[in-house]
Amino acid sequence: MATVELRFSALPEHVRTARLVAAAVARRAGVDEAVLDEVRLAVGEACTRAVGLHRSNGVDMPVRVVLTEEEKKFSIEVGDEVPETPSGPGARAGDEASGHPAPGASGESGSEEGEDEGTMGLAVISGLVDDVEVVSGPGGGVIRMSWPTTPTVELP
Amino acid sequence: MDLSLSTRTVGDRTVVEVGGEIDVYTAPKLREQLVELVNDGSYHLVVDMEGVDFLDSTGLGVLVGGLKRVRAHEGSLRLVCNQERILKIFRITGLTKVFPIHTSVQEAVSATD
Numbered sequence: 001m002a003t004v005e006l007r008f009s010a011l012p013e014h015v016r017t018a019r020l021v022a023a024a025v026a027r028r029a030g031v032d033e034a035v036l037d038e039v040r041l042a043v044g045e046a047c048t049r050a051v052g053l054h055r056s057n058g059v060d061m062p063v064r065v066v067l068t069e070e071e072k073k074f075s076i077e078v079g080d081e082v083p084e085t086p087s088g089p090g091a092r093a094g095d096e097a098s099g100h101p102a103p104g105a106s107g108e109s110g111s112e113e114g115e116d117e118g119t120m121g122l123a124v125i126s127g128l129v130d131d132v133e134v135v136s137g138p139g140g141g142v143i144r145m146s147w148p149t150t151p152t153v154e155l156p
Numbered sequence: 157m158d159l160s161l162s163t164r165t166v167g168d169r170t171v172v173e174v175g176g177e178i179d180v181y182t183a184p185k186l187r188e189q190l191v192e193l194v195n196d197g198s199y200h201l202v203v204d205m206e207g208v209d210f211l212d213s214t215g216l217g218v219l220v221g222g223l224k225r226v227r228a229h230e231g232s233l234r235l236v237c238n239q240e241r242i243l244k245i246f247r248i249t250g251l252t253k254v255f256p257i258h259t260s261v262q263e264a265v266s267a268t269d
Contacts, residue, residue: 013181015179019210120217121212123248124212124213
């Protein structure tokens with residue numbers, strides 16, 4: 001069962017909230033202090049990507065973040081509700097995998113920055129997180145990430 | 157925390173002091189600032205990131221966009237950053253090879269290629 005689950009409207013201003021919540025829960029779960037910056041950044045990147053996908057595909061549903069404390073690891077799932085289309089992976093408008101972000105995806109139509117951001121988001125996640133999996137299916141896409149935890153000694 | 161921006165001129169360089177968090181929500185403000193500076197004829201920019209608490213790929217995208225714009229006018233975009241957590245993001249993405257990164261504003265404004 002998820003330790004904390006968060007759903008937020010696909011708006012850029014809520015990504016910061018998701019970062020703060022994820023870092024707070026990760027800290028409690030025993031993720032090393034030195035790694036919390038990475039957790040914060042990776043969650044931010046995943047949520048930014050999901051918000052971009054929702055907005056460029058006109059999806060009204062919220063972005064979902066599932067934070068789970070497990071025995072020896074802390075895992076985060078960031079899910080979007082943009083289904084994979086029959087034409088194959090990467091066909092989702094604005095998905096960086098397609099290399100063709102939808103116009104206006106970054107709030108500036110046809111901007112070269114939009115493309116740079118999109119490709120760099122996943123690059124940053126894969127550079128930061130050792131255990132990461134990106135999947136997309138008919139129900140939408142999910143980025144799964146996890147970090148090891150050090151067991152905390154319970155004081156009497 | 158929101159993003160704070162202030163600019164000042166040092167010789168032929170324009171120093172943009174950035175503070176706070178640069179993410180998907182605040183990055184458009186930084187983009188507007190850089191675009192405005194280039195449109196106004198400032199082609200040699202120094203972005204001081206010492207007050208930045210958080211930077212993500214959206215922010216990197218804006219900086220790369222700024223670099224493209226100044227280069228179109230044979231200008232330059234230099235960064236000032238000593239924070240390991242921020243430098244790490246530039247290293248992961250290979251952008252340390254793209255941006256000259258300095259340890260102080262003084263060093264950046266006096267640097268030449």
